[in-house]
Amino acid sequence: MRFWHKVIAITWKDTLSEMRTKEIVASVLVFTLLVIVIFNFAFGASQERIRLVAPGILWVTFAFAGVLSLSRSFIPEKEQGCLEGLMACPVSREVIYVGKMLGSLLFMLVIEAIALPIFAFLFNLPVLSLQLVVIIVLATVGFAAVGTLFSALAVNTKAREMVLPILFLPIVAPIIISAVMASGLALSGEPWSVLSSWLQIIAAFDVIFLVVSFLIFAFVIEQ
Amino acid sequence: MERPNSTSQAWVIEIQGLTKSFGHHPALRGINLEVGRGESMVIFGPNGAGKTTLIKVLATIINPSSGKVLIDGLDLKDNAEEIRRRIGVATHQTFLYSNLTAYENLEFYSRMYDVPRRKERIHEVVAMVGMTSRLYDRVGTLSRGMQQRLSIARCLLHKPTIILLDEPETGLDQQATSMLGEALQAEGEGKRTIIFTTHSLERGLELGDRLLILNRGKIVYEGLRQALDLTALKEVYQHSTRVGS
Numbered sequence: 001m002r003f004w005h006k007v008i009a010i011t012w013k014d015t016l017s018e019m020r021t022k023e024i025v026a027s028v029l030v031f032t033l034l035v036i037v038i039f040n041f042a043f044g045a046s047q048e049r050i051r052l053v054a055p056g057i058l059w060v061t062f063a064f065a066g067v068l069s070l071s072r073s074f075i076p077e078k079e080q081g082c083l084e085g086l087m088a089c090p091v092s093r094e095v096i097y098v099g100k101m102l103g104s105l106l107f108m109l110v111i112e113a114i115a116l117p118i119f120a121f122l123f124n125l126p127v128l129s130l131q132l133v134v135i136i137v138l139a140t141v142g143f144a145a146v147g148t149l150f151s152a153l154a155v156n157t158k159a160r161e162m163v164l165p166i167l168f169l170p171i172v173a174p175i176i177i178s179a180v181m182a183s184g185l186a187l188s189g190e191p192w193s194v195l196s197s198w199l200q201i202i203a204a205f206d207v208i209f210l211v212v213s214f215l216i217f218a219f220v221i222e223q
Numbered sequence: 224m225e226r227p228n229s230t231s232q233a234w235v236i237e238i239q240g241l242t243k244s245f246g247h248h249p250a251l252r253g254i255n256l257e258v259g260r261g262e263s264m265v266i267f268g269p270n271g272a273g274k275t276t277l278i279k280v281l282a283t284i285i286n287p288s289s290g291k292v293l294i295d296g297l298d299l300k301d302n303a304e305e306i307r308r309r310i311g312v313a314t315h316q317t318f319l320y321s322n323l324t325a326y327e328n329l330e331f332y333s334r335m336y337d338v339p340r341r342k343e344r345i346h347e348v349v350a351m352v353g354m355t356s357r358l359y360d361r362v363g364t365l366s367r368g369m370q371q372r373l374s375i376a377r378c379l380l381h382k383p384t385i386i387l388l389d390e391p392e393t394g395l396d397q398q399a400t401s402m403l404g405e406a407l408q409a410e411g412e413g414k415r416t417i418i419f420t421t422h423s424l425e426r427g428l429e430l431g432d433r434l435l436i437l438n439r440g441k442i443v444y445e446g447l448r449q450a451l452d453l454t455a456l457k458e459v460y461q462h463s464t465r466v467g468s
Contacts, residue, residue, distance in 0.1 A: 006334065009335060013320065013331045020323075021322055082319070084279070084282075084284045085319075085332075086318075087283075088318075089335040089336065090304050090305070
């Protein structure tokens with residue numbers, strides 16, 4: 001219980017801080033909307049073509065929005081000199097990892113929840129389905145799990161804004177590919193049974209990423 | 224090197240052969256040190272001497288490269304979490320979130336330290352540092368000195384028995400500096416053990432029971448306060464840091 005009490009304290013602190021500045025949500029949301037609008041113009045009004053490329057557009061948008069959002073996970077701590085204060089607290093490093101990861105997950109889900117109806121409107125696609133929501137939540141958990149770890153790793157480097165995407169995107173490629181495939185099937189109206197193998201792959205990667213990141217975070221943050 | 228005639232008191236902090244390197248750069252080179260319960264130790268040294276690194280190792284913020292550190296008899300490597308409970312740290316960085324109010328910052332840290340009766344304790348420590356009137360203001364709107372006062376309040380929240388201070392006077396005015404001394408005194412039972420780094424020889428001489436000079440990661444002088452006046456300390460400091468350079 002004490003573990004979760006402190007995890008929630010960290011997540012709440014990050015959320016409160018973000019609600020005051022809207023630094024992450026506002027900037028990433030502008031980026032996300034811009035990408036969706038540009039793709040909308042690029043692929044024109046052909047419904048057949050849009051149906052073909054829509055899953056790719058959706059996940060390119062979410063992956064890059066994720067990079068932007070996750071890069072801010074530890075930077076404010078470092079810039080305000082609070083990371084050491086957090087590390088001096090009597091909590092395990094894993095508490096810090098889970099607290100920061102849940103904060104990032106929350107911000108990304110908020111951005112996706114706002115972007116998705118706009119995506120549906122501009123591309124005239126039935127994206128507001130339970131299947132797609134499950135795919136997005138599962139894939140975003142994987143993004144947040146790996147991204148939080150790499151954000152902590154990148155924060156102590158000089159080119160921190162560049163290090164994160166270089167490390168993050170190749171590692172989450174299996175999740176992005178699976179999410180694109182599953183989203184394509186969901187948009188085509190396929191049943192759960194057809195999607196299930198892709199969902200299982202995403203879930204498996206989520207578990208692997210969560211466990212590995214949880215285990216090695218202490219080593220990363222103390223370097 | 225001169226060593227004090229220490230009594231046979233139990234050591235609260237025991238350091239043996241402590242080293243810390245950043246890449247190929249050695250920041251601490253074989254530190255051996257004992258600090259007694261209730262003792263106030265002041266560490267002087269030029270920039271890059273290793274003062275901040277030593278404080279960070281003791282605060283368990285960074286791991287030592289080698290050597291043994293015992294705090295309250297607990298090995299730093301195996302009991303970091305328990306040790307952090309007993310330590311309060313204040314540095315020239317305030318560890319405060321500028322977008323949150325003073326109260327929200329202190330509440331966050333009191334949750335992290337499992338402070339009982341959080342609200343009452345926050346009001347107590349804020350009163351100690353004279354910041355009650357600004358408790359609900361955002362930290363970003365406070366002056367540097369006020370933020371530093373708040374940082375000291377944060378450090379005292381969980382009633383630590385050991386306090387580590389790394390140049391805590393940064394930004395403090397004369398009145399606040401005097402307040403710092405009072406705020407650090409014992410609350411309830413027992414005197415706190417304090418390790419304090421500063422560039423001010425006058426202030427260090429005023430606050431410390433024992434004086435230590437670090438240079439290039441090594442202890443180059445260790446002595447009791449009674450053994451020195453300010454002039455003698457200045458001479459010792461200049462000699463010790465010149466020899467080591």
